[in-house]
Amino acid sequence: MMESLEPLLAEHPFLKGLDPRHTQIITGCASNVRFDTGQIIFREGEEANQFYIIRQGKVALQIYTPGRGSIIIDTLTEGEVLGWSWLIPPYQWRFDAVASELTRAIALDGKCLRNKCEADHDLGYELLKRFSSIVDQRLESTRIRLLDIYDSNP
Amino acid sequence: MIATLEQKKNITAASADRKPVLFRISRVQKDTHDTFTIDLEPPKGGFYFEPGQFNMLYLHGVGEVPISICGDPSAHDKLIHTIRAVGTVTKAMQKLKKGDLLGVRGPFGTNWPAEESAGSDILIIAGGIGLPPLRPSIYHVLANREKYGKVVLLYGTRTPKDILYRKELEQWRARFDMEVHVTVDRAAGDWHGNVGVVTTLISRSHFDPSSTVAMLVGPEVMMRFTVLELQKRGIEPDNIYISMERNMKCGTGFCGHCQYGPTFICKDGPVYPYPAIKDVFVKREI
Numbered sequence: 001m002m003e004s005l006e007p008l009l010a011e012h013p014f015l016k017g018l019d020p021r022h023t024q025i026i027t028g029c030a031s032n033v034r035f036d037t038g039q040i041i042f043r044e045g046e047e048a049n050q051f052y053i054i055r056q057g058k059v060a061l062q063i064y065t066p067g068r069g070s071i072i073i074d075t076l077t078e079g080e081v082l083g084w085s086w087l088i089p090p091y092q093w094r095f096d097a098v099a100s101e102l103t104r105a106i107a108l109d110g111k112c113l114r115n116k117c118e119a120d121h122d123l124g125y126e127l128l129k130r131f132s133s134i135v136d137q138r139l140e141s142t143r144i145r146l147l148d149i150y151d152s153n154p
Numbered sequence: 155m156i157a158t159l160e161q162k163k164n165i166t167a168a169s170a171d172r173k174p175v176l177f178r179i180s181r182v183q184k185d186t187h188d189t190f191t192i193d194l195e196p197p198k199g200g201f202y203f204e205p206g207q208f209n210m211l212y213l214h215g216v217g218e219v220p221i222s223i224c225g226d227p228s229a230h231d232k233l234i235h236t237i238r239a240v241g242t243v244t245k246a247m248q249k250l251k252k253g254d255l256l257g258v259r260g261p262f263g264t265n266w267p268a269e270e271s272a273g274s275d276i277l278i279i280a281g282g283i284g285l286p287p288l289r290p291s292i293y294h295v296l297a298n299r300e301k302y303g304k305v306v307l308l309y310g311t312r313t314p315k316d317i318l319y320r321k322e323l324e325q326w327r328a329r330f331d332m333e334v335h336v337t338v339d340r341a342a343g344d345w346h347g348n349v350g351v352v353t354t355l356i357s358r359s360h361f362d363p364s365s366t367v368a369m370l371v372g373p374e375v376m377m378r379f380t381v382l383e384l385q386k387r388g389i390e391p392d393n394i395y396i397s398m399e400r401n402m403k404c405g406t407g408f409c410g411h412c413q414y415g416p417t418f419i420c421k422d423g424p425v426y427p428y429p430a431i432k433d434v435f436v437k438r439e440i
Binding site: 058062068069070071072073074075077078080091098100101112137140141144145148149150151 | 269281284312337339340342347348351354357375
């Protein structure tokens with residue numbers, strides 16, 4: 001018998017404390033995935049119909065720049081969430097995501113979840129609050145890095 | 155139990171001589187494109203210091219600069235400083251060779267609460283050139299490993315090329331009794347480590363916030379955000395220690411160059427319990 005992903009989702013920091021009814025709804029859109037080291041998870045410009053709850057491993061978010069190759073702009077690891085482009089039109093990835101090491105995650109079907117959020121606004125609001133917090137953290141991190149604080153001539 | 159600021163004052167540089175003593179350089183090592191490490195041979199009797207203290211290093215005919223001591227506090231026969239070449243004096247020091255002489259005054263300033271933190275988890279957070287002032291504490295904690303709970307080192311730099319003490323970081327990371335996370339602000343696609351600001355590593359680390367002593371050194375902006383993140387994780391302000399940096403000249407609190415609010419960093423700092431400077435920490439132009 002296949003084990004349900006519900007307990008794994010309920011324990012993940014991103015979804016911890018969620019109403020069990022909502023966790024159950026989300027589980028209906030979830031599937032287990034695994035990426036080997038170096039495997040591309042998604043590419044810039046592709047349709048963004050999923051996001052990933054990382055259980056183990058590390059993912060590099062990259063952007064390709066002509067003449068400089070791929071530049072890593074962020075890394076995400078166990079306990080974190082990869083991708084929010086599925087939430088925002090036109091639902092396209094803005095960056096490449098590559099597994100830096102063996103990564104196990106739970107993929108959530110964005111289309112399925114968007115429909116469920118439309119039908120249940122409480123779920124939609126709860127998820128948006130949690131994603132807003134992630135966006136806030138990443139924006140803060142980006143702003144600090146913009147300051148180039150370790151430069152010897154700041 | 156954690157030392158108060160008053161207790162810390164008692165172990166400052168009372169014995170530090172105001173005249174530089176000449177030390178001979180036994181080794182110079184280039185660490186990164188702008189950072190180098192100088193090993194000095196102390197004259198007879200050795201050199202004693204507490205983790206977190208600094209020396210005034212004097213290069214004859216050029217000038218004097220405050221530099222944190224970054225060697226092992228239990229190794230009295232060697233005095234080590236890692237220096238970033240950013241100004242006239244430090245750029246001139248970069249040209250020094252084995253056998254040259256360097257003037258030393260010190261040690262000055264307050265120390266990390268390494269002894270007082272026995273029984274607690276230790277969280278060490280360094281940004282850029284902030285790792286050297288913390289290294290003596292790491293040596294002390296690892297030499298007395300059984301006295302502490304979890305030991306976590308978080309280190310952020312600009313790029314992979316700016317990482318200091320690479321070999322030691324690898325050795326520390328390989329230990330089963332220490333957690334080490336390194337992150338850089340930017341990296342090419344072939345980098346397998348973390349990219350992101352050092353504060354992002356806090357939520358990825360394993361320690362008990364109710365029993366953790368945090369020691370921080372780095373650019374002030376980094377430390378401001380780090381303090382916020384530590385408090386968000388539940389670490390009490392009393393258990394957060396910060397090392398400050400200003401233009402230190404005399405090292406003994408007479409000249410006033412390093413005044414920081416009501417304190418002088420050279421004698422009341424550089425290591426402060428966060429509550430002691432909380433009010434001035436967020437003030438502009440101080």
